[in-house]
Each structure stands twice: as structure tokens, then as C-alpha cells.
Amino acid sequence: MSDTEDGAGDAADTDDQADADATGSDDTVVPVGVKLGSTRTVIVYPSPDGEGPETVRTLTCLATYEDVLTGEERILYGEEAATEYPDTVEFMLRSGLPEDEESAGSAATFFTELLKSNDIPENSAVVYAIPTIDNDAGLANLEAVVEGSHIGEELVRSYPESLCGALPAFENGLGAIDDIFVTVNMGSTNLEVCAYRRGEQLVPLSTGSITGNEVDRRIANYVEEETQGRVNIDLTTAREYKEEHADFEGFDPFTDVIQQPGGGSHEFTIEHSVMDACDEYVDEVVDEVANSFLPDLANSYMKVYQLALDQPIVLTGGMASLPGITEEIERRLTDELQRDVETTRADRPDLAAAEGAHEIAAHLSKEL
Ligand SMILES: Nc1ncnc2c1ncn2[C@@H]1O[C@H](COP(=O)(O)OP(=O)(O)OP(=O)(O)O)[C@@H](O)[C@H]1O
Ligand SMILES: [Mg+2]
Known part of the structure; x- marks a missing residue:
């Protein structure tokens, strides 16, 4: 030790x-x-x-x-x-x-x-x-x-986060490793999209411009605008607003209080800032998947593309925890692609990568 x-x-x-x-x-x-x-x-x-x-x-x-x-x-x-x-x-x-x-x-x-x-x-x-x-x-x-x-x-091995994070979304768990499906991993510093074919990554795409951190930055900026410059929040507070209040199924405006430098406090209400930032994020995710990733997959592997879109697209990563985000992405993707697309996620997308990694580890340790 x-x-x-x-x-x-x-x-x-x-x-x-x-x-x-x-x-x-x-x-x-x-x-x-x-x-x-x-x-x-x-x-x-x-x-x-x-x-x-x-x-x-x-x-x-x-x-x-x-x-x-x-x-x-x-x-x-x-x-x-x-x-x-x-x-x-x-x-x-x-x-x-x-x-x-x-x-x-x-x-x-x-x-x-x-x-x-x-x-x-x-x-x-x-x-x-x-x-x-x-x-x-x-x-x-x-x-x-x-x-x-x-x-x-006994063993240390790495697997892609989006593969690990997808496994808990499937009923057959580890069995899904033998399937074909698309994952969208929605993290703090990256958006990763790829298709898995029996565990192999096809046309992996990763961008640092559509991220949870960027949502936090926007929330901070929008809060300043929404309060006419009276309130400046740091990025940690912005992240907490997002994690606690963002909700595509029913967002409720909320109030918070800041202490003012000269003494006294200022109470303010946030109505738009959080959901405006999340809304833009979803638009950008959908645009990236529909107009960048999927055309790439279709061009390179037409049949795999068809098979993959017959399955639900698996959303993973912390940003996939936002209430209602699967339905929201499903709706906008269906519109954008003019065909029915389904999305799914694990019960806890923020924990799913470690849960899936644990499942793989359990399987591998049986073979030792
Ligand atoms: N319950 C939640 N509701 C909304 N957002 C959440 C929730 N839990 C985590 N997040 C957000 O998800 C992001 C973190 O996701 P994740 O843990 O998948 O990222 P990461 O793997 O560390 O980052 P990356 O792979 O991009 O470097 C953060 O922006 C965080 O605020
Ligand atoms: Mg990640």
C-alpha cells in the first residue's frame, strides 16, 4: 500500500x-x-x-x-x-x-x-x-x-467511455457489446459520437466545442444579461444551476440571493438563462449528429448505418442526465432527419461509464 x-x-x-x-x-x-x-x-x-x-x-x-x-x-x-x-x-x-x-x-x-x-x-x-x-x-x-x-x-484494462456508458442502457447489459448501435457521449469537455459494431468504433467523432462546460459559461453570461448586469455568477454556480434546475419536462423559475459588496443582499429570479443555454446545447448536439456524424457513417457503411438507426441511439455522459433530454433530442433528430429515430439512456448516465466498466471487469475477472 x-x-x-x-x-x-x-x-x-x-x-x-x-x-x-x-x-x-x-x-x-x-x-x-x-x-x-x-x-x-x-x-x-x-x-x-x-x-x-x-x-x-x-x-x-x-x-x-x-x-x-x-x-x-x-x-x-x-x-x-x-x-x-x-x-x-x-x-x-x-x-x-x-x-x-x-x-x-x-x-x-x-x-x-x-x-x-x-x-x-x-x-x-x-x-x-x-x-x-x-x-x-x-x-x-x-x-x-x-x-x-x-x-x-490482477488486471488493468481500458475501454472507450462511450461503450462502457452505453452498456447499462441495454436490457442485456454486456450482451450489447455484440450489437450495432450509435452512442452520443455528452461530457464536460467533449462531445463524442460514434457507431459501435461488436465493440469496434466506426467513424468516431469528437468535438470540444459542444460541451457541458460551454453550457455553464453561457448560463453565467445569460444570468448577467437577465439581471441587467447586477449578478455575476462563477462557473461552479452556473454548473450547479444547470444540474439542479435544468429540466426539459418542466423547468421552474428559481430565485437565489447574492451578498452585495457594500453590505445587504440582492435576491433575483432566473427564468430563461438556464434553459436557453441547454436549448442551444441540444440544437448543437442534434446538428452535429444529423449533419456531420450520420452522413459520414452512411457514406462509409451504408448497411451499418441502417442497422444502427433501427436501434435506439444511446445517450451517455453527465449531460445526458438532464431530465427530458432523451425525448428532446429524439424529437429534434426525427425532425431533422425526416425519419423516426429513437434515443435511450441508462438510469444514471453520469454513473453509467463506471457501471459499464465494472460489468466488463466482472466478466474479465471470471476468465482469470
Ligand atoms: N444531474 C445532472 N444534470 C445535468 N448535468 C449534469 C448532471 N450530472 C452531471 N452533469 C454535467 O455533465 C457534465 C459531466 O459529464 P461527464 O461526467 O460525462 O464528463 P467527463 O467525462 O468528465 O468529461 P469529458 O469526457 O467531456 O472530458 C458536466 O457538465 C456536468 O455538469
Ligand atoms: Mg467523458
């Missing part, structure tokens, strides 16, 4: 206890699914008490502070780090992947702390989700973070 300090408060177990508590302390290999994302990290593993899988979901960020008693540097991660240290907190995968040695180092520290405080066992088979992106250096850094951690003694 590695030797870094305890970070978050609930990481108080000593190493000895942690080993004893660890899931699967017998010889069985423990399947673990991992998704290290730019906004959040999700880990799915068998719960220690043998009931259904356990899910860890946390912000991908790190802060350090000095222990006033010992003078030692202490590490905090996740929500605690983001709330208590907004001034110094580091989101090391902000651009999607660890871009350089420094952010790879921070990502490794973050991952180690997270594994430690959740007692994820070493004798595990780890499958981790990776973005479909032309960035070999970044992918190699991500690989080093997972390979370098203490888990995955």
Missing part, C-alpha cells in the same frame, strides 16, 4: 485496518470499474457486505493544507476540497486528461487518496473508461495514473 497521508476525514483507517476491511480479502479477484472524469470521478466495486455494487462519486479535485499541529502537508479531495478551499483547489483533469507531468502527479495523488478512503482492494481486476480523443500523451498519462495505483494487481 502506498504511503501518502490520510486525506479526507473519513480516511481515518490505519493501513492495517484498511487491509482487514478490504473487500475480497480472500483470494477472489474483485472487479472494479473506474471513470476518471474532468468534473467527477466514479468508481463502482462490489460492496463489502456482498449486496449490490457500491458507487463512489466525487469531484475530481485536490487541495492541500498544513496541519497546524504537526506542520505536515495534508490532502483533501472532492467536495470538501472544492467547498473549503475554492481559492486553491485544483481540478487536475479540467481539460479532460492529465496533460503534463504535474497534472498527472496530482491525478495520481487524488486517485490514491480516493482508493484509500474507500478501501478498494489490491487484488482487483480494473477496467477504466477512456475518452475517444486524439491525445496520445494525455491517454498515456491517464494510463500511468491507473497502472501506477495499488489496485488492479
